[in-house]
Amino acid sequence: MSSLAIPEIKALFLPFPAHSHMLPALDIAKLFALHGVKCTIVTTPVNAPIFTKAIQKTQHLGLEITLKIIKFPTVEAGLPQDCENSEQVTSAEMTWKFFKAIAMLQEPFEKILRDVQPQCIVADSFFPWASHVASKFGIPRLSFSGTGFFSLCSSESLRLYKPHAKVSSDSETFEIPGLPDTVKLTRKQIPDPTSDDEFNSFYELEPTYANHFMNVLKRRAWHIGPVSVCNREREEKAQRGKEAAIAEHECLTWLDSKDPNSVVYVCFGSMALFDASQLREIAVALEASGKQFIWVVRKNKDGNENEDWLPSGFEERMKDRGLIIRGWAPQMLILDHKAIGAFVTHCGWNSTLEGISSGLPLVTWPLFAEQFMNEKLVTQVLKIRVSVGVQQFARFGGETVKSERIEEAICKIMEGEEAENIRSKAKEFGDLAKKVVERGGSFYRDLKALIEGLRCYQP
Ligand code: UDP
Numbered sequence: 289m290s291s292l293a294i295p296e297i298k299a300l301f302l303p304f305p306a307h308s309h310m311l312p313a314l315d316i317a318k319l320f321a322l323h324g325v326k327c328t329i330v331t332t333p334v335n336a337p338i339f340t341k342a343i344q345k346t347q348h349l350g351l352e353i354t355l356k357i358i359k360f361p362t363v364e365a366g367l368p369q370d371c372e373n374s375e376q377v378t379s380a381e382m383t384w385k386f387f388k389a390i391a392m393l394q395e396p397f398e399k400i401l402r403d404v405q406p407q408c409i410v411a412d413s414f415f416p417w418a419s420h421v422a423s424k425f426g427i428p429r430l431s432f433s434g435t436g437f438f439s440l441c442s443s444e445s446l447r448l449y450k451p452h453a454k455v456s457s458d459s460e461t462f463e464i465p466g467l468p469d470t471v472k473l474t475r476k477q478i479p480d481p482t483s484d485d486e487f488n489s490f491y492e493l494e495p496t497y498a499n500h501f502m503n504v505l506k507r508r509a510w511h512i513g514p515v516s517v518c519n520r521e522r523e524e525k526a527q528r529g530k531e532a533a534i535a536e537h538e539c540l541t542w543l544d545s546k547d548p549n550s551v552v553y554v555c556f557g558s559m560a561l562f563d564a565s566q567l568r569e570i571a572v573a574l575e576a577s578g579k580q581f582i583w584v585v586r587k588n589k590d591g592n593e594n595e596d597w598l599p600s601g602f603e604e605r606m607k608d609r610g611l612i613i614r615g616w617a618p619q620m621l622i623l624d625h626k627a628i629g630a631f632v633t634h635c636g637w638n639s640t641l642e643g644i645s646s647g648l649p650l651v652t653w654p655l656f657a658e659q660f661m662n663e664k665l666v667t668q669v670l671k672i673r674v675s676v677g678v679q680q681f682a683r684f685g686g687e688t689v690k691s692e693r694i695e696e697a698i699c700k701i702m703e704g705e706e707a708e709n710i711r712s713k714a715k716e717f718g719d720l721a722k723k724v725v726e727r728g729g730s731f732y733r734d735l736k737a738l739i740e741g742l743r744c745y746q747p
Contacts, residue, residue, distance in 0.1 A: 297407045297742055301329040302397060304390070304412035305360070306374035307529055307558035308638050309434050310338050312488045315515035316410065316432065318342075321351035322518070323739050328404050329353065330397060332360035334372035338529060345524070356404070358396040365389035375559050379684055390414065394421065401425060408742050428745050430738075435637040436489035437497035437511070438669065439661035441467060444505055452478055459679070466504070468496040469669055476680040477660035488513035488641065491730045492720050494665065510738040514645045516620060516638070517725045525620040529558075533615030539622065542611050546580055549629035549711070552651075552698055553622055555584035557636040560655050562586075566688050567597035573694035575602065579702055580609040582628075584617040623648065629711075630701040632676075632694075635659040640666060647718020649710045651676060651697045656683035672714040674701045 299320055303313030310331070317327040329339055336357055343353045360372040365388040371377065377386050394417045401409070401421065409429045411418035422429030433440060442464050446452060451462040458475040491498050491511045501507055519525050526536040543551065554570065556562070562570075567585065574581050603612070619639070622628060623646040631643040632651040640662045643650050650673040652663040660681070666673045676697045680686050701707055724731045 296324070296326060297739070298326045298328070298404060299408050299410055299742070300401060300404055300406040301327060302393075302409065302411040302415055302418060303329065303331065303432075304374075304414040304434075305332060305335050305372055307338070308636055309412050309414070309432075310335060311529055312434060312513075312515045312638060313410070313412065313432060314339055314342055315518050316488075316512065317353050318346060318351065318518045319512070319515060319735060320410075320739065321346065321353050322349075323735065325739060325742075326352040327354070328356055328400075328406065330356045330358060330400055332372045333357055334360070334370055341527065342524075356400050358393065358400065361389045361392045364392060377559075378561065383683075387414075391417065397421065407745070428742065432488075434488065435658050436513075436641070436662070436665065437494045437501045437509070438665040439637070439658040441497050441500050441505065442471065442473075442661045442664070443658065444501075446478060468500055471664050471668060473660060473664070474679065477654075478681070488515050488637070490514060490721065490724045491734075492724055493641075493644065493717065494669070496669075497665075510734045512731060512735045512738065514641045514721055514725070514731075516642055516645070517721075517731075519620060522621065525624065526618045528618070528620055530616040532613075532618040534611075534613050534617065536618060536621065539611075539613075539618060540625070543582075543622070543625040543627045546627035548626045551580045551582060551627045552577075552630050552632060552702065553582050553584075553628050553648075554632040555582075555617055555619060555639065556586070556634040556653070556655065557639055558586075559636075560586065560634050561684065563685060563688075564597035568599060569688060569691040570694060571597070571599055571602055572691035573698065574610060575599070575606065576691065576695045577698040577702075579698055582611045582613065582617070582622060584613045584615075584619075586615070630698070632698065635662040635666065637662055644670070644672070644714070644717050645721035647715040647721075649673065649701050649707070649714045651701050653678055653689070655686070656681055670713070670717065672710050672717060674706075674710070 301313055301317050303310040317329055321327050331339060339355050343355060346353055362369055362371050365385045367385050367389060377383050398421055408427050409418055409422050410432055411429060413431045413433045419429050445464045445466050449465045451465055452475045455462045461472045461474050464471045489511050490513050498511055501509055519528055574583060620642060623642055630651060631648045633639045633643055635652050635654040636659060650666055652666055652673045653676045654660045654663045667675060674697045676689055676693050723729055
């Protein structure tokens with residue numbers, strides 16, 4: 289990609305401090321910078337390393353991305369001192385305090401805004417006050433939604449029509465009114481409704497819902513995803529986010545030794561917390577499935593240093609067919625490898641989109657946020673998944689999914705006629721994702737239109 293000569297625009301980015309929001313925000317900043325926009329990203333000390341290395345790497349391309357650090361008011365909000373990223377939030381009470389700290393960022397953010405004097409703010413939808421700040425300074429605010437059209441249309445319908453208030457129990461299903469498809473949920477599966485207008489999605493993935501959002505809900509939106517595509521170099525993919533808990537060459541050598549489509553990749557994003565009994569069920573399922581796997585294990589709620597979640601002798605028995613990554617995995621590198629045959633995912637939007645863009649069939653295991661809606665998109669609209677059948681929202685611990693259900697889903701996605709059908713459909717979406725990011729594709733069209741719109745903006 290080469291930078292296009294356009295009059296100078298400065299954009300001030302304010303990503304929400306969670307990996308799933310900071311990574312796409314950084315990707316968008318890179319994409320903006322490639323189109324001549326000078327970008328400044330505002331973040332906090334603990335989160336700064338996510339950006340610094342990646343920004344350094346863009347400098348040889350002549351891209352102008354700078355970082356401004358503001359203090360995160362942890363102590364003032366009643367949080368532990370270093371709790372600046374939502375992956376460190378481990379209870380409902382901490383969540384509340386975390387958002388209290390988020391609200392306190394307005395003042396230091398305004399100070400930076402006065403210094404930088406940008407022509408627009410690109411703030412995460414989790415900063416509702418950013419719209420007020422933008423109008424105070426007479427500049428546009430782009431609200432970055434970390435999700436896709438389907439879940440936003442669903443959330444908006446829930447907000448407007450409240451179908452969940454009309455059922456008599458948490459497990460009774462209700463239909464989401466006014467959507468192009470019949471989509472059913474239960475109260476146990478819904479998050480808080482939100483609203484936004486800049487998307488990490490692409491038109492061709494969810495055209496009906498992109499149209500619904502713009503034509504029926506009358507909201508302006510630019511579909512500029514999948515933004516992760518700006519990480520084209522192997523090194524960029526390997527180093528995206530935190531430092532990986534496995535060396536790049538070790539990971540690739542292991543994958544290179546496997547047949548195409550033969551490995552199941554199991555990862556639940558940057559925030560999911562599983563207790564020891566759930567981890568054990570996954571281990572039992574992976575062993576029983578007979579499939580090769582990469583399994584990414586985050587620290588569990590009680591700390592998993594003593595590894596009592598692993599069945600005795602598991603790693604010795606699995607040494608030729610399984611790889612456990614304890615900590616951060618180079619997910620984009622892994623998903624793009626031809627050996628990967630399916631992705632067991634919690635349906636976080638980034639993971640969902642990355643899996644779809646890599647043309648992979650998914651095993652869906654939603655946990656919290658809008659993940660149940662993302663599952664519905666993958667299940668009912670795109671039809672490229674097998675579900676483990678989770679019924680209940682579980683940010684901080686929930687139902688334990690038994691090994692038999694996990695094993696069954698893994699086997700179903702990897703072998704048999706249904707698996708073949710899903711695989712060929714998933715591949716079509718992967719090909720589509722590659723096409724939209726080519727020059728002339730809808731991704732470029734919308735990105736250019738967005739930047740052009742900013743350039744011509746008159747308050
Ligand atoms: N990710 C990664 N390595 C990991 C865990 C996560 O690279 O070990 C990345 C993943 O590629 C995705 C993001 O972190 O871009 C997770 O975002 P998602 O929306 O899927 O889930 P969340 O973290 O919000 O639950």
